[in-house]
Amino acid sequence: MVFTVDMPVRWVDTDALRVVHYSNYFRYVEAAEEELYRSLGFTFKEVNEEYKIAIPRVEAFCKYNAPARFGDIVTVTLRLGEKTKKTMRYDFEIQRKSDGGLLCSGYLKIIGLDLVTWKATTLPADLMAKIVSALE
Amino acid sequence: MVFTVDMPVRWVDTDALRVVHYSNYFRYVEAAEEELYRSLGFTFKEVNEEYKIAIPRVEAFCKYNAPARFGDIVTVTLRLGEKTKKTMRYDFEIQRKSDGGLLCSGYLKIIGLDLVTWKATTLPADLMAKIVSALE
Amino acid sequence: MVFTVDMPVRWVDTDALRVVHYSNYFRYVEAAEEELYRSLGFTFKEVNEEYKIAIPRVEAFCKYNAPARFGDIVTVTLRLGEKTKKTMRYDFEIQRKSDGGLLCSGYLKIIGLDLVTWKATTLPADLMAKIVSALE
């Protein structure tokens, strides 16, 4: 299973080449991740507060195929990638909604971070179970 | 009449005080303006291309009452303010959706800008008529 | 006295009209404010930690005269505006460095915010004295 969310390109996301700035695709992916979490009934903030862990990125990769422009709706798709006790990978694709054209694809690798020791830690099992059940 | 749109606070919108950075409320207002235009059947880009005008801001004002935080949904309300041949004002309010608490309020004043001469110009009558009919 | 700092327009600051997005001028002003503080020997973070106060904006205003473009260096000038026990205003101007052309001007009004009660509080006297001595 995959998680999919549509979002409009905002004017502020574009640059003087009249296309979306490459760094903003990572922000679209994060917005999709936030919506995935919301659909599962929790937020990053609750993860921070209830589990005393954060889930920062340890790797980010994106391959760009075609630019998004103002006026476009983009479709972000999240898939479950490789998973260890402490890390998890979201594989993503961003498409132009109007014709399904692939704009870019890549992944984000997240890690459990203990907010007391500020060291890598195991991702909470129930949290992971929810994400896995949504994406697998 | 007013135009109202809800949007989630994104993680990237927050700062190290754990609240939304003050500059981002202006971006929420612009996102609402984009949705207003979309609801009326056009985009900033089409305004640029069809009328050969842009509609940049000449004034921006915001008074901040309370902070938005990650996890909040904010409701942006746009009202029609003062209007001249060349300028138009959007008065806005941003509220916390959960309890209606006022987060901030202010206005954006826009102007018609001729993209050939790069000088102030009359706002296109049909475009203004659409916006006015939606907001008045 | 005034505080002045030059900074380059970044590509990511521009939008599809090939000019700096209007929200980013507020970020230039904040960057200047950060450099003012650095020149006085402290940071926002230290204000948070040592005084247990934050200094959020309660009002932001900007009047736009001309656009900055990629390749421009902008000069941000900060002046001391109206001051009360709990609030202080920075009046700002942003100019194009190459010819001194005025791009925009406005102000930011800041307030002391007690980080324990999350209520308005007096701005620390020694902190204000430093800022006043730099700007008055």
Next chain:
Amino acid sequence: MVFTVDMPVRWVDTDALRVVHYSNYFRYVEAAEEELYRSLGFTFKEVNEEYKIAIPRVEAFCKYNAPARFGDIVTVTLRLGEKTKKTMRYDFEIQRKSDGGLLCSGYLKIIGLDLVTWKATTLPADLMAKIVSALE
């Protein structure tokens, strides 16, 4: 040879975890790239206008080791990576200036893009020669 530039972490770059948002490191790298170009006597805009090409990113990768925080100065180092007729890779490292601690490292792969046909094209030889002479 490498190109190195220092820049302060801005308040707006941080997020509610009180660290720099992961997407912003890509913006630091781009700022360094802009300074490299400036040091060689040209800008992205001139590349667009004089050569009728753009140099968008086709791949972006970053591995995160430690977070930057508000108050930090970061040092961005650019090195020349793999090079073909149409593409070039910048390998980067971002370090905390105070102690040299590695914050993140990665690369950006850029491509020549013909702004008339909007297709991949050879990177201008004189432009590449300048960059290569600065980084090799």
